[in-house]
Amino acid sequence: MFNRTLAVLIGVLVGVFILIGGVILGLFVSGILRGTGFLTNEMNATTSAPTTTTATPTDPSKWWLETPPKDAIALALYQQHIQSNNIISSYSQDEVPSNPAVCGDPRLAARTFNCTNNRARTIDGTCNDLDNPGVGSRSTRFNRNVPLNETAAENETLQATPNPRLVSEKLLQRKEFIPAPSINLFVAAWIQFMIHDWFDHGTNDKTRNIRVKVSEDDPLGNSENEIIVDRTRKNDCNTSKSTDTMFQNDVTHWWDASQMYGSDANRNKEIRSFKDGKLILAENGRLPLEPSSGLPITGFNKNWWVGLTLMHVVWTKEHNAVCDMLLGNHPDWSDEQLFSTARLIISATIARIHTLEWTSAILANRVVKLALKSNWYGVSLIESTNGNKAVADYLAGLYPMLSQGIPGAIGNPKDTRGVPFALSEEFVAVYRLHPLVPDNIEIRRHTNGTLASRYNLPEVMFNKSEEVLDNNDIRDVLFTFGNAYSGAMKLHNYPNFLRNLQMPEGGPSIDLGMIDLVRDRERGIARYNKFRRLMNLPPVKTFEELNPDPAIVAALKEVYDNDIDMVDLLVGGLAESDVPDGFGFSDTIFRIFAVAARRRLETDRFFTDDYTEEFYTKEGLEWVDKTFFGDVLARHYPELAPHLANSDNAFAPWGNTF
Numbered sequence: 001m002f003n004r005t006l007a008v009l010i011g012v013l014v015g016v017f018i019l020i021g022g023v024i025l026g027l028f029v030s031g032i033l034r035g036t037g038f039l040t041n042e043m044n045a046t047t048s049a050p051t052t053t054t055a056t057p058t059d060p061s062k063w064w065l066e067t068p069p070k071d072a073i074a075l076a077l078y079q080q081h082i083q084s085n086n087i088i089s090s091y092s093q094d095e096v097p098s099n100p101a102v103c104g105d106p107r108l109a110a111r112t113f114n115c116t117n118n119r120a121r122t123i124d125g126t127c128n129d130l131d132n133p134g135v136g137s138r139s140t141r142f143n144r145n146v147p148l149n150e151t152a153a154e155n156e157t158l159q160a161t162p163n164p165r166l167v168s169e170k171l172l173q174r175k176e177f178i179p180a181p182s183i184n185l186f187v188a189a190w191i192q193f194m195i196h197d198w199f200d201h202g203t204n205d206k207t208r209n210i211r212v213k214v215s216e217d218d219p220l221g222n223s224e225n226e227i228i229v230d231r232t233r234k235n236d237c238n239t240s241k242s243t244d245t246m247f248q249n250d251v252t253h254w255w256d257a258s259q260m261y262g263s264d265a266n267r268n269k270e271i272r273s274f275k276d277g278k279l280i281l282a283e284n285g286r287l288p289l290e291p292s293s294g295l296p297i298t299g300f301n302k303n304w305w306v307g308l309t310l311m312h313v314v315w316t317k318e319h320n321a322v323c324d325m326l327l328g329n330h331p332d333w334s335d336e337q338l339f340s341t342a343r344l345i346i347s348a349t350i351a352r353i354h355t356l357e358w359t360s361a362i363l364a365n366r367v368v369k370l371a372l373k374s375n376w377y378g379v380s381l382i383e384s385t386n387g388n389k390a391v392a393d394y395l396a397g398l399y400p401m402l403s404q405g406i407p408g409a410i411g412n413p414k415d416t417r418g419v420p421f422a423l424s425e426e427f428v429a430v431y432r433l434h435p436l437v438p439d440n441i442e443i444r445r446h447t448n449g450t451l452a453s454r455y456n457l458p459e460v461m462f463n464k465s466e467e468v469l470d471n472n473d474i475r476d477v478l479f480t481f482g483n484a485y486s487g488a489m490k491l492h493n494y495p496n497f498l499r500n501l502q503m504p505e506g507g508p509s510i511d512l513g514m515i516d517l518v519r520d521r522e523r524g525i526a527r528y529n530k531f532r533r534l535m536n537l538p539p540v541k542t543f544e545e546l547n548p549d550p551a552i553v554a555a556l557k558e559v560y561d562n563d564i565d566m567v568d569l570l571v572g573g574l575a576e577s578d579v580p581d582g583f584g585f586s587d588t589i590f591r592i593f594a595v596a597a598r599r600r601l602e603t604d605r606f607f608t609d610d611y612t613e614e615f616y617t618k619e620g621l622e623w624v625d626k627t628f629f630g631d632v633l634a635r636h637y638p639e640l641a642p643h644l645a646n647s648d649n650a651f652a653p654w655g656n657t658f
């Protein structure tokens, strides 16, 4: 008994020490690392260390097979490892992000860094990092999570090994909708709303394309039996140091709600009323529409559907409610002051909801919830010892500095870990979550649950989205999203309408599943097994290890010609069956989230050094701290409150109160 307690104490002690970035306990740490299993054998070969006495899981990378609190420690140590090794800048030290002198991009050439008003988030994301004002701004390059020499674009293998259209047909094609019953349809809408804040590769390059051979009877093929995919827009900011897989982000990298506020000055002007800091809402309580496209006027309106309409309407209302609150407390403030402070509060409220609520719904796992809380607020010593008060008290007595636990990123000093912030190309790849989208939506009345209308997804897409709200009560549509399911992140669950998607305004019909694969290959995203190696995880040896279902194994073997190392990252992630409890997607892609989740908070001065009353106001900080997604919905649509009351996470199915 004593030995076991001692082993736990040592494990916790070492874990907490490393978590707080404190003392490195040398060989002893290495012993725990090996015991908790995130170091590969290769890495351990050069070190000798004491072994731990607790049982080691069959596969040491599987932190979730450890007993508490070793599971949490193993994950924290892994996070620590990738934070040190897998955050890689696309700029070399003598290059300045977005230096106009080397860029053909007019958006960058026209840029001046005027950071005199350092109190507000700027439209293009400059001046967040005051020492290097271009960092994280619009048009700067994506970083990487793997060494740059492992990011070459695929060439011969891109179109044909295996043919991406074949992969889409044989492995992605949805046969029957597979729901994810623990998450509602807001999960899909929310995450697309988020990625439109974080990244976009811009308009594809019509002058350079990829030709995928298809069969004669393929409805998407041209007269030469090819599907033509325009390539990703090239980096206009080339230097002798940049490579052809360094692409630019067309929106700001920061978590600054640019999908609402826009990443350029013209769009930003169009969304603002210039009165009391507020954003424009039309008389019908929704966003005004662009006359030419019929799409809402907002920061980012590509790939639109009714899920995005809901998000933008709700958050525009929330912005305006924050303005009312600020004006009530500061009647002398200008429109500009109200707008920019409201933007800070809205961005932080969204970031907190995403961190603590959305992610907890899709990764409903005890250890991950603890890690998410530690990213935002930090965790106490008692929480990190899994509630074991005796262990916590013992540690605090022995090492008083541990009594503070693990500090959160929010409100603590900024930490870039020596690498200028940008989101990464791998981060984009792991957010290819299109299977979350269902095939149809049944709108049910929030008053009694009866069916109001039924739509196939193509009927709620692009500018048709607005008709759904013309013909239905928005509260019914919100209630529907609260109770309908998102799709499961599995093979054979990619919506078929996205595999034959008619792009608006005379655009082509595309197979988005195929394009997801092509993009990863052209952007130098490693295939599944190589990706695992680069993320310090053991590769899978057989198809059976990836998924035990004989039908899936047979299909994978056929498509990939029996070569496990050719499996695309997207496909491997969807096939992976051995995942932690509560996970809505694979553990492999989770590893990128594990590194990004904290980084985008701790590198942003508005979430760290400047997360203060001076910047946000006292009431603003309270607003961020007390607002979950259900609060936002209930504030603007009080009739939904009783339904929301049943659920402690607004991204899990709500149920009803009829």
Ligand code: HEM
Pocket: 188, 189, 191, 192, 195, 199, 200, 201, 202, 204, 303, 304, 305, 428, 429, 431, 432, 433, 434, 436, 437, 512, 515, 519
């Ligand atoms: C009905 C809903 C949706 C439509 C119509 C849609 C459509 C598209 C299209 C047309 C692209 C660009 C393809 C290209 O590279 O040429 C794209 C990219 C992407 N979509 Fe979706 N999408 C939808 C929902 C979602 C959802 C729910 C997610 C979840 C996160 C998502 C994640 C992404 C990502 C990560 C990219 C890559 C962006 C980039 O390369 O910068 N999409 N989508």
